[in-house]
Amino acid sequence: MKISEILSKYDTDKIVGHSYGEAYDKLFEKFDRNAEISILEIGIQKGGSLCAWRDYFPNAAVTGVDIVDAVKPEYRRADIAYVLNDIKKWNPPYTFDIIIDDGSHFTEDVLYVIDNYEGKLRPGGLLIVEDIQDESLWKDYELIRTGANYDDLLLIIRK
Numbered sequence: 001m002k003i004s005e006i007l008s009k010y011d012t013d014k015i016v017g018h019s020y021g022e023a024y025d026k027l028f029e030k031f032d033r034n035a036e037i038s039i040l041e042i043g044i045q046k047g048g049s050l051c052a053w054r055d056y057f058p059n060a061a062v063t064g065v066d067i068v069d070a071v072k073p074e075y076r077r078a079d080i081a082y083v084l085n086d087i088k089k090w091n092p093p094y095t096f097d098i099i100i101d102d103g104s105h106f107t108e109d110v111l112y113v114i115d116n117y118e119g120k121l122r123p124g125g126l127l128i129v130e131d132i133q134d135e136s137l138w139k140d141y142e143l144i145r146t147g148a149n150y151d152d153l154l155l156i157i158r159k
Contacts, residue, residue, distance in 0.1 A: 003028050003056045010048030011072065019147035020130065023154055027126060031097065034059055038096045042087050042113060043103035047075035054080055065090060088112060095122045101129040107137060114157065121159040129155040
């Protein structure tokens, strides 16, 4: 099963609202699904995408961080770490294979994540920023347009 199919099982805007499914299918195909990788998502809202990442990568360490605890009770799982903190105050002592920024989407915050979390990527890792809103500001980065909405745009950093 592809990640796009798994994402559609959960309450997340990654499929409905944005059209990120195919892009994630392609981005994730380079990873061994059964490997013990580490995933961080910044901005988790209801927690649906964390469940999808864990379902797709059954041996992954999945961590979600947000400033507000809005995770649905049915999405709280013992095999997912939930961190209630501001990403600018939290400094994880470990590295990640995949980092997904679905946080505030403000340019200042996106730059903070790039500047402070790109160094937390393991070799071969991906930093993915969702919902890029002003394409012209990010012309020096790899961008993937996934739909017709102004912010159906992923910024990709490969290590």
